[in-house]
Amino acid sequence: MKRSAGVVVAGLAAVAVAGFGVASAMVARRVIGAGRVHYSEVLPTSSPMTVRLERNAATVLPGRYGLEFDDGSRVIVGPVIGRETADGSVMRAVVSGRVPAAATRARFTGAAVTPADLGVDEARVPRTRSGAWRFDGDDSEASDGTWVVHTHGLGASPLATLRSVQAVQRAGLPSLVTCLGSAFAERRSGADATDVDRVIAAIDDAVALGARRVIVCGWSYGAALSLAAARERPEVVQGAILISPMLGLSETVLHAAAVAGVPRVLVHSALAVLSTPVLARSAGVRGAVPVRALSAGPIDGLPTLAIHSPGDTTIPVELTRAVARRSPSFELVEVDAAPHGLEWNVAPEAFEAAVREWLEAR
Numbered sequence: 001m002k003r004s005a006g007v008v009v010a011g012l013a014a015v016a017v018a019g020f021g022v023a024s025a026m027v028a029r030r031v032i033g034a035g036r037v038h039y040s041e042v043l044p045t046s047s048p049m050t051v052r053l054e055r056n057a058a059t060v061l062p063g064r065y066g067l068e069f070d071d072g073s074r075v076i077v078g079p080v081i082g083r084e085t086a087d088g089s090v091m092r093a094v095v096s097g098r099v100p101a102a103a104t105r106a107r108f109t110g111a112a113v114t115p116a117d118l119g120v121d122e123a124r125v126p127r128t129r130s131g132a133w134r135f136d137g138d139d140s141e142a143s144d145g146t147w148v149v150h151t152h153g154l155g156a157s158p159l160a161t162l163r164s165v166q167a168v169q170r171a172g173l174p175s176l177v178t179c180l181g182s183a184f185a186e187r188r189s190g191a192d193a194t195d196v197d198r199v200i201a202a203i204d205d206a207v208a209l210g211a212r213r214v215i216v217c218g219w220s221y222g223a224a225l226s227l228a229a230a231r232e233r234p235e236v237v238q239g240a241i242l243i244s245p246m247l248g249l250s251e252t253v254l255h256a257a258a259v260a261g262v263p264r265v266l267v268h269s270a271l272a273v274l275s276t277p278v279l280a281r282s283a284g285v286r287g288a289v290p291v292r293a294l295s296a297g298p299i300d301g302l303p304t305l306a307i308h309s310p311g312d313t314t315i316p317v318e319l320t321r322a323v324a325r326r327s328p329s330f331e332l333v334e335v336d337a338a339p340h341g342l343e344w345n346v347a348p349e350a351f352e353a354a355v356r357e358w359l360e361a362r
Helices: 002-032 158-172 194-206 221-232 249-260 264-275 277-284 317-326 348-362
Strands: 039-043 050-053 064-068 074-080 090-096 107-108 132-133 146-151 174-177 214-219 237-242 304-308 330-334
Touching: 002 264, 050 074, 132 158, 146 158, 146 194, 146 221, 158 174, 158 214, 158 237, 158 348, 174 194, 194 214, 194 221, 214 221, 221 237, 249 264, 249 317, 264 277, 304 317, 317 330, 330 348
Parallel strands: 146 174, 146 214, 214 237, 237 304, 304 330
Antiparallel strands: 039 050, 039 107, 050 090, 064 074, 064 107, 074 090, 132 174
16 A cells, blocks of 8 residues: 555656656746737728728837738838827828738837848848858947957747947948848748757957957847857957847846746746756757856946846846946947837937947947
């Protein structure tokens, strides 16, 4: 009887451990996944120069945005036109592109700068050996051997970084854009074990092109990637610009878990899963995500500009404020009322002024 009881207890323990393992893998997938794609309904309109969208928290935001359609096409839209419509929809001006005739939904995104805005044909964007996109600065003398390497976040494409590319281009600096993914139709599903290596490769490409110093520029998860890469190239990386930044993977995930009521032990287990090559497969990653490197945080003494908003509910600005309070080399510029990653869209002038003034001070 005791033996039978022992077998039952052992079986229950095995089930509990297995259940914990499954839960850890599920949390791990959430940690490095791109999240759901959120669509807005596209409603009929009589003019090709406007688009009518369902009213939601995104479509009523001020500023300029991108609409991405299921056929891979994109449209850039400007501010809301007129007052609230009787049916609750939102009208916005079409700045560039054409809304597909049969479109019924679109992804409302912050990627509102195109290669054409930077003077490059999208089909002919120059690429480096590592596959990074290349954009020259407006003033070769102003660059003084300084290049900027931009990296996007989870679920985004390199197009999302063109907002910061435009800002530094206007300051005269050339840029490389790390290609963790590509166009909308090929958008990445989440993190990959090789992401930091790709940023390092883009930094090396900049050096091969003549860079004497590099500034890394990371958006969201791209901030953690940029800082990890900067630690591997301290001899050349001399600054960082970080937008809606994930300054440390572990800290950010643990904070989000606390808000959501997820046990810390489960989060630590999920991070361990991602750090282990064999276990990481259960989260959909081939190889191990360098959790420790992505959790090391800002680099002491590295001149860093962070642009963040109190309106960010994905990565709270309080985490960035805490770093700014204790680090004299870390400067924080806050943009009001911008959701995660949309600081440029809501306040492009303030965004570009912050970048320009920080670069001039360097």
